[in-house]
Amino acid sequence: MPTATASQTIGPYWHLMEDPSWADLTRFGAAGEKITLTGAVLDGDGKPCADACVEIWQPDPPASDSFPGFGRSNTDSAGVYRFTTVKPGPVPARGNAQQAPHIAICVLSRGLMRGLVTRAYFEGDRLNDTDPLLMSIEEPARRATLIARPAGSGTWRMDVRLQGEGETVFLDV
Amino acid sequence: MSDPLPFRPYAPGTQPPYDAPAYLGTVKRHPKQKLHPMPQTVTETTGPRFSPNRFPPLGDLTMAKGKPAIGERIIVAGTITDEDGRPVPNTMVEIWQANATGRYDHPADQHDAPLDPNFHGMGRVFTDDQGRYRFLTIRPGAYPWPNHKNAWRPNHIHFSYFGPAFATRLITQMYFPGDPLLAFDPIFHAVPDEHARNRLIAVFDLDITEADYALGYRFDVVLRGRAATPMED
Ligand SMILES: [Fe+2]
Numbered sequence: 001m002p003t004a005t006a007s008q009t010i011g012p013y014w015h016l017m018e019d020p021s022w023a024d025l026t027r028f029g030a031a032g033e034k035i036t037l038t039g040a041v042l043d044g045d046g047k048p049c050a051d052a053c054v055e056i057w058q059p060d061p062p063a064s065d066s067f068p069g070f071g072r073s074n075t076d077s078a079g080v081y082r083f084t085t086v087k088p089g090p091v092p093a094r095g096n097a098q099q100a101p102h103i104a105i106c107v108l109s110r111g112l113m114r115g116l117v118t119r120a121y122f123e124g125d126r127l128n129d130t131d132p133l134l135m136s137i138e139e140p141a142r143r144a145t146l147i148a149r150p151a152g153s154g155t156w157r158m159d160v161r162l163q164g165e166g167e168t169v170f171l172d173v
Numbered sequence: 174m175s176d177p178l179p180f181r182p183y184a185p186g187t188q189p190p191y192d193a194p195a196y197l198g199t200v201k202r203h204p205k206q207k208l209h210p211m212p213q214t215v216t217e218t219t220g221p222r223f224s225p226n227r228f229p230p231l232g233d234l235t236m237a238k239g240k241p242a243i244g245e246r247i248i249v250a251g252t253i254t255d256e257d258g259r260p261v262p263n264t265m266v267e268i269w270q271a272n273a274t275g276r277y278d279h280p281a282d283q284h285d286a287p288l289d290p291n292f293h294g295m296g297r298v299f300t301d302d303q304g305r306y307r308f309l310t311i312r313p314g315a316y317p318w319p320n321h322k323n324a325w326r327p328n329h330i331h332f333s334y335f336g337p338a339f340a341t342r343l344i345t346q347m348y349f350p351g352d353p354l355l356a357f358d359p360i361f362h363a364v365p366d367e368h369a370r371n372r373l374i375a376v377f378d379l380d381i382t383e384a385d386y387a388l389g390y391r392f393d394v395v396l397r398g399r400a401a402t403p404m405e406d
Contacts, residue, residue: 111198
């Protein structure tokens, strides 16, 4: 049987398939606590990646006609992505464990031959201390790269550093 | 609740590395740390569902404003299966591409080649219950890019696939058989395995070709399969 087809970069012109409304996961009238998830995508020099495609997926709340669970945002000239969504609750982990509330993130861009996958957890959530993935990252400073921080009025901020100082933990999924 | 079945790891050599220095764009954008290993959870084994009701299919790119676009009409069709050969039905397929002159209808593309008001260069369809999809489009032109001296991208169409899960997401590019630029393209050559690389090249197909109308190319794609599958009869 053939193996999965090879990935190629999304390149700088992916916006041709962009629908900016996809960055608002509440646009179909989802119920629940509305939040903004935002941050900058930065390269190895700390410079903004202004042509990236950031996608999110959250299994909670469950996808429905009023909540797609999936969003796509471009990054602006400062490298900033921005989603409006519903704050997720905990979801099952393997075994009988539980995962802390989180949103999965995939960064695609020119200069990335494949998507880079990471997660945004929420600072201060008591389940963070027992989340299996967070616990598996030994260095506290590395673990902190997956924690979004409150930035006022329902906004959570998590930068994604592709390379170098403060490099985000990317996941082998 | 039983644990979700994970998707199998990618076969060695079949995916490009993040650090692909011949493609200069990767130099400052690839992570230096290894990807952090983790067991797949419900977050990775589930994914978005798109409905044609909400995302109207657009399978004909050759008539943007009721007038025909300039260039060689082509049909690109194929089947999407998983690594066990099972079709992936009802999944969204998106494409975007340059026009016949090698110019994208995109503000960042400043290549000195004409835009075509009748060609926008974006399409979206859903696979049928057999995993099949089909686009009618224009053969894209080659275009220069500032990677190395006299660098030109081979003719290509960008493809986006979702499949059943967040873990099956795939972005790739389809190339054309016999393109002399493939030999010099660092993006194509970033895929280490020659066989995996060559599967990105569409196959000319006389059965897809429509007489007196358009040449046909087959581009079949495989998405990740589950690591362990339940017994079937
Ligand atoms: Fe391209």
